[in-house]
Amino acid sequence: MKFGKRLKKQIMESLPEWRDKFLSYKELKKLVRLISEAPPLPDGEREYGKAEAEFVYLLNNEIDKFNNFFMEQEEDFVIRHEALEEKMKEVRERWGPNGSEASEANYREEIAKIRKDMVDFHGEMVLLVNYSSINYTGLAKILKKYDKRTGGLLRLPFIQKVLEQPFYATDQISKLVKKCEGMMDVVFPAAEEELAERAREARDAITVAGEGIFRNTVAALLTIQEIRAGSSTQSAFSLPPLNMPDSHLIQAFQLNSTIPTN
Amino acid sequence: MAARTTSSIERSSTKQLNNIGLSGPLPSSLSVRPTPIGETFAKFSDSQPAVMAKELMAGSITQPSHLNSSGAIGHIFSSSPGYSTDLHHSSLLPHEKHSTNAHSISQSSNMASLPFSYSSNSGPLPSSTPNNYFKENSASWNIEPLSNFLDFPVNTTIENSPAENSACTVMASEEYCKRNEWQEWADQLISEDDPLTSNWNDLLTDNIQDLEPKVSHVPGNQSQGQQLLPASSGDNCFGAPPASSASSAPAKPRMRWTPELHEAFVEAVNKLGGSERATPKGVLKLMKVEGLTIYHVKSHLQKYRTARYRPEPSEGSSEKRLTIEDMPPLDLKTGIEITEALRLQMEVQKRLHEQLEIQRNLQLRIEEQGRYLQMMFEKQCKSGTDKKASPASATEKPSGVSSDAIKDCAAKGEVEASQVEGDCKSGRDQANNSTAVEERSLEVGMKNDGPENQASENPRQQAGEESAPASKRQRTDE
Numbered sequence: 001m002k003f004g005k006r007l008k009k010q011i012m013e014s015l016p017e018w019r020d021k022f023l024s025y026k027e028l029k030k031l032v033r034l035i036s037e038a039p040p041l042p043d044g045e046r047e048y049g050k051a052e053a054e055f056v057y058l059l060n061n062e063i064d065k066f067n068n069f070f071m072e073q074e075e076d077f078v079i080r081h082e083a084l085e086e087k088m089k090e091v092r093e094r095w096g097p098n099g100s101e102a103s104e105a106n107y108r109e110e111i112a113k114i115r116k117d118m119v120d121f122h123g124e125m126v127l128l129v130n131y132s133s134i135n136y137t138g139l140a141k142i143l144k145k146y147d148k149r150t151g152g153l154l155r156l157p158f159i160q161k162v163l164e165q166p167f168y169a170t171d172q173i174s175k176l177v178k179k180c181e182g183m184m185d186v187v188f189p190a191a192e193e194e195l196a197e198r199a200r201e202a203r204d205a206i207t208v209a210g211e212g213i214f215r216n217t218v219a220a221l222l223t224i225q226e227i228r229a230g231s232s233t234q235s236a237f238s239l240p241p242l243n244m245p246d247s248h249l250i251q252a253f254q255l256n257s258t259i260p261t262n
Numbered sequence: 263m264a265a266r267t268t269s270s271i272e273r274s275s276t277k278q279l280n281n282i283g284l285s286g287p288l289p290s291s292l293s294v295r296p297t298p299i300g301e302t303f304a305k306f307s308d309s310q311p312a313v314m315a316k317e318l319m320a321g322s323i324t325q326p327s328h329l330n331s332s333g334a335i336g337h338i339f340s341s342s343p344g345y346s347t348d349l350h351h352s353s354l355l356p357h358e359k360h361s362t363n364a365h366s367i368s369q370s371s372n373m374a375s376l377p378f379s380y381s382s383n384s385g386p387l388p389s390s391t392p393n394n395y396f397k398e399n400s401a402s403w404n405i406e407p408l409s410n411f412l413d414f415p416v417n418t419t420i421e422n423s424p425a426e427n428s429a430c431t432v433m434a435s436e437e438y439c440k441r442n443e444w445q446e447w448a449d450q451l452i453s454e455d456d457p458l459t460s461n462w463n464d465l466l467t468d469n470i471q472d473l474e475p476k477v478s479h480v481p482g483n484q485s486q487g488q489q490l491l492p493a494s495s496g497d498n499c500f501g502a503p504p505a506s507s508a509s510s511a512p513a514k515p516r517m518r519w520t521p522e523l524h525e526a527f528v529e530a531v532n533k534l535g536g537s538e539r540a541t542p543k544g545v546l547k548l549m550k551v552e553g554l555t556i557y558h559v560k561s562h563l564q565k566y567r568t569a570r571y572r573p574e575p576s577e578g579s580s581e582k583r584l585t586i587e588d589m590p591p592l593d594l595k596t597g598i599e600i601t602e603a604l605r606l607q608m609e610v611q612k613r614l615h616e617q618l619e620i621q622r623n624l625q626l627r628i629e630e631q632g633r634y635l636q637m638m639f640e641k642q643c644k645s646g647t648d649k650k651a652s653p654a655s656a657t658e659k660p661s662g663v664s665s666d667a668i669k670d671c672a673a674k675g676e677v678e679a680s681q682v683e684g685d686c687k688s689g690r691d692q693a694n695n696s697t698a699v700e701e702r703s704l705e706v707g708m709k710n711d712g713p714e715n716q717a718s719e720n721p722r723q724q725a726g727e728e729s730a731p732a733s734k735r736q737r738t739d740e
Contacts, residue, residue, distance in 0.1 A: 068516060075519040075562065079569045082524055112597065119604045119611070126615045133618050136625065156636055159629055166518060170622065176521070177615050181608075188605060214607045221614045224621065240624070 003141055004029065006223050010134060013219040015124075018131065021069040023062055023138035029145065031055060036149035052152060059139065059158070063165055066135050070167035073128050080121055081176050087114055088183065115187045122180040123213040129170045129177070130220040136168055137227065517558040526551065527562060537567045 004025050011022050035051045091114065093099050095107035139162055143155040162168060530548035534540035542560040549559070 071516050071518055075517075076565060076569075078519050078521055078524045079562075079565050081521070082528060083569045112601070115601070115604055119608050123607065123611045126611045126618070129615060129618045133621060140625075156632060160633060163626065163629060166516075170618075172520060174615070174619060181612060184608060188608075189601065214610065217607070217611050217614050221610065221617065224614075224617055 003138065003227060006226060007134065007138060010219055010223050013216050014127070014131075015213070015216065018069075018127075021065060022131070023066075023135045023142075025138045025142060028055075028058065028062075028142045031058065032142065032146050032149055035146075048150070048152075051150070052154065055146060056154070056158070059142075062135075062139070063162065063167070066132070066167040067165055070128065070132060073124075074173060077121070077125055077128070077173065077176060081179070084114065084118055084121060085183075088186070111187055118180060118183065118187055120213050122177060123217055125173050125177050125180070127213065127216055127220065129173055130217075130224075132167050132170050134220075134223070136162065517554065517562075519562065523551065524562075527559075527566070531563070531566070537563065537570050 007022065007025050011019050014022075032055070035055065038047070038051070091107065091110040094101055095103045095110060097104075097107075099107075140155075140159055143158055146152055147155045526549050527545065530545045531537055531540040533548060534544050540563065542556050542563055545563065546554060546556050546559045
């Protein structure tokens with residue numbers, strides 16, 4: 001149940017509107033158990049076929065849910081991205097060094113606002129990619145369980161299908177993320193300190209910096225790390241352990257979670 | 263992939279749906295309900311479509327024997343005997359139970375909706391519209407009905423013949439695609455004109471034949487700048503409508519908005535004088551994008567407007583801030599802290615994104631390799647069972663596993679290889695075991711990341727008759 005617990009934890013840490021959009025891992029697991037424990041009937045083949053179809057049906061529902069949510073979010077992000085870019089352009093053209101009303105004070109102020117928006121925006125997009133990833137992982141796991149417990153052959157073909165789903169195609173979002181990162185040096189003043197030093201400086205101010213998204217991303221990173229830390233059933237389809245420097249630092253950011261009650 | 267509902271799902275909603283009056287004029291009371299379902303049904307100002315939908319639901323549940331009746335509209339139900347009898351009775355008492363059950367509809371719709379939406383045999387109304395509506399609700403998993411259905415044992419008596427089932431399965435996948443077409447098209451009917459529900463059935467019956475040829479277009483329907491569901495494969499038609507606001511039309515295939523598409527959108531909007539002045543129709547015309555419907559544009563415009571609204575007030579307020587400007591030093595300090603915190607947040611986010619990308623690539627590679635090996639094994643099994651006699655033929659086949667690695671787990675590999683050989687004839691066994699073997703060899707391959715090696719096939723040839731349960735992944739015969 002390790003993945004299940006982690007998934008739950010991740011869901012709890014996630015933005016409220018997202019919470020019911022994740023994979024219903026526990027329910028599907030229950031179903032798999034039910035199916036595998038059902039006593040075989042005289043017309044075993046048909047029973048099996050039925051149970052499998054039902055399972056597939058539920059999985060498809062889940063996938064639809066992911067697709068819908070994902071594409072809706074993606075649409076929002078596309079719009080917000082363009083809006084942010086526009087805003088940036090406007091601010092530069094107006095208060096920037098070569099702008100119509102060049103004013104360093106105003107420029108800095110406006111940029112500061114955009115900065116926060118942009119960082120949050122970046123964060124939300126990354127969280128969407130994470131959403132996609134964690135749901136995929138859940139699906140893969142539940143399929144593996146299904147095959148294992150019922151002797152089925154569902155996993156391979158089904159996962160191929162999942163790979164083609166819109167919610168898994170995160171390329172577009174990733175591109176937007178990269179673009180955002182590209183804009184960061186415009187939006188952030190130059191800094192040469194290392195992550196560790198900055199961390200020390202910023203630790204007190206962390207509460208200021210959009211707690212919801214920040215906590216969420218920290219949780220997501222750590223979850224990924226845990227999930228990949230090695231499972232009891234390491235197989236060809238398992239991912240290797242996470243290679244992430246500074247992970248101890250990231251762990252230090254794990255804020256005592258108070259579940260936001262929005 | 264075909265989605266087939268089974269009796270357990272039906273049973274889960276038995277309690278709720280059992281009492282639903284499934285024939286007779288429903289919508290009048292339904293439209294009063296504040297639940298989303300009520301809203302949708304209220305749109306069908308005449309009772310017809312909703313009635314048809316409900317009848318279909320009843321029809322499908324109570325008459326599973328009709329499953330094969332319509333060629334165009336497949337149905338995928340199976341039910342238990344007791345269940346259908348109940349419904350038979352309950353369908354005769356529509357009005358009494360009405361008010362109590364409209365409520366349960368919304369709850370059960372999450373679980374039950376989709377199955378019923380495929381029903382079709384009796385009415386000409388394709389359940390597309392109410393179906394997609396239901397699908398909106400089913401977007402979130404409703405745990406309550408699920409717990410009901412877990413109470414029931416999974417095994418049920420099956421009324422349908424296997425032939426029916428498979429036929430239904432096949433039809434169901436087509437059904438999915440067809441539903442998409444109907445949805446789009448049904449939507450246009452609903453919103454463009456007033457719901458001319460008296461003509462509804464006629465229109466739909468007329469057009470069912472028209473839609474069939476369209477199904478073939480659906481699978482291939484994936485253009486660059488925009489992607490409509492379904493995705494590439496033919497039976498992969500997830501035409502799920504967005505769980506959008508209740509005010510919008512119930513069903514539409516989801517549009518995938520790309521930055522390029524959005525740019526075209528923005529251009530069109532600007533040409534028309536800005537987000538406030540532009541109309542969906544105008545934008546749609548200007549954009550000239552195939553497959554884009556007015557719904558897509560409408561909802562997108564709405565989002566666009568809300569997104570624009572926020573940046574503007576902040577511009578206004580900054581003017582004021584100019585005049586109130588004082589205490590820069592204090593601001594500066596917290597300003598720096600904030601900036602640093604944001605920077606940190608950015609770092610974490612970047613890391614997360616990096617890791618996610620790496621993970622995704624790994625996943626893709628793994629699955630690709632799995633697929634490849636699966637293919638190899640299937641070929642191997644098909645091309646004959648006399649592997650022991652001809653190791654030469656095996657060595658010709660390349661495999662992605664290094665020989666060292668194979669030696670490491672030769673024992674395990676042998677066990678499973680023997681299974682592969684021994685069971686080559688039986689359908690499911692074969693593939694399952696080959697999956698197991700392939701997984702094993704993949705595991706090995708992953709560890710060593712070795713080059714292709716033809717000798718790897720050999721250990722498999724030396725398969726002994728060892729115990730099957732050696733590997734966890736063996737098929738458990740239950």
